[in-house]
Amino acid sequence: MTKLYSVGIGVGTQNNKGEWLEVFYPAPLLDPDTAIAAALSEALDYSEGNAVINLDNSTLQSLATALDKQQQGAQAEAARSLLNSSRPCVATILASDDEPGSVPEAYLKLQLISHRLVRPHGINLSGIFGSLPNVAWTNEGAIDLAELPARQVTARIKGQNLSVDSVDKFPKMSDYVVPAGVRIADARRVRLGAYIGEGTTIMHEGFVNFNAGAEGPNMIEGRISAGVFVGAGSDLGGSSSTMGTLSGGGNIIISVGKECLLGANAGIGIPLGDRCIVEAGLYITAGTKVVMLDDSRQVAGETKARELAGKPDLLFRRNSVSGAVECLTNQTAVELNEALHAHN
Secondary structure, eight states: OOOOSEEEEEEEEEOTTSOEEEEEOSSOEESOOHHHHHHHHHHHOOOSSOEEEEEOHHHHHHHHHHHHHTTOHHHHHHHHTTTTOSSOEEEEEESSOOOOOSHHHHHHHHHHHHTTSSOTTSSOOTTHHHHSOOEEEETTEEEEGGGHHHHHHHHHHTTOOOOEEEEESSOBGGGTOOOTTOEESOGGGBBTTEEEOTTOEEOTTOEEOTTEEEOSSOEEOSEEOTTOEEOTTOEEOTTOEEOOTTTTOTTOOOEEOTTOEEOTTOEESSOBOTTOEEOTTOEEOTTOEEEEEOTTSOEEEEEEGGGGTTOSSEEEEEOTTTOOEEEEEOOOOOOOOTTTTOOO
């Protein structure tokens, strides 16, 4: 039997043309048992390759029965829970980690990350922008932009208000996944496809993009851009920023090591090693000229910040007199408050 990469049984939204806008997978699977593949083959006539198969009541019931036969009770119940749905249902099957070629495939991959089944950069999201439509996210769910004006008029006629929260390719994560053991002060600022590790606190101004996140526990009051991953125990201060590969970072994957501190309004365009500190207000890019200080705080030379990428135990600061960016060995490490990040 074919070994599968991932499977999701979901329910979603289509526009008036029958095109998918979004898909919710209650329990996506990574590296599913071969018994799942056997059930898919029996009920849906699946044979090989990546596939998106629309499900009606008949196929949902057949799938539930086949899953029961393969002793996959939890997945069988997931299929039965979608019976008589007023929304379209789908089975998305990934035999390989190719770039997503459809909305259901893209949403399955994003939810694998937010369910903590895969870490950022652990799954192929190449070309995902081309797979996802731009959608109006409203209090009535996802709406095709071409259909939005008519829906707004209909709501007004009924004395209702259709509220448009955002117009974007990505929805907020919490409408699909709420990971255990986290605090998110403003859910609108965390996109689907974010990885939020247990014990992480994201304050009101914190932002986490897709294919990015924090290992946990972490304090996030700044911006984690697309592609950036923050190690355990690190603190991103208010309005701090990490340069993502989508916003000028080129092919360099920016990351923050364990037990680091980015001060308020600080920023990085290089990967930080473990136990590094960047003082408040200091933005370091790969080309920043850095004065190196020895243990006695004497000048030991100059270098570009890119040469310090990934190195541990560094303290970056700006000389208050000369304005030069300086780097010296960090003698302390950030230690988060355990009680603050125990989100039971």
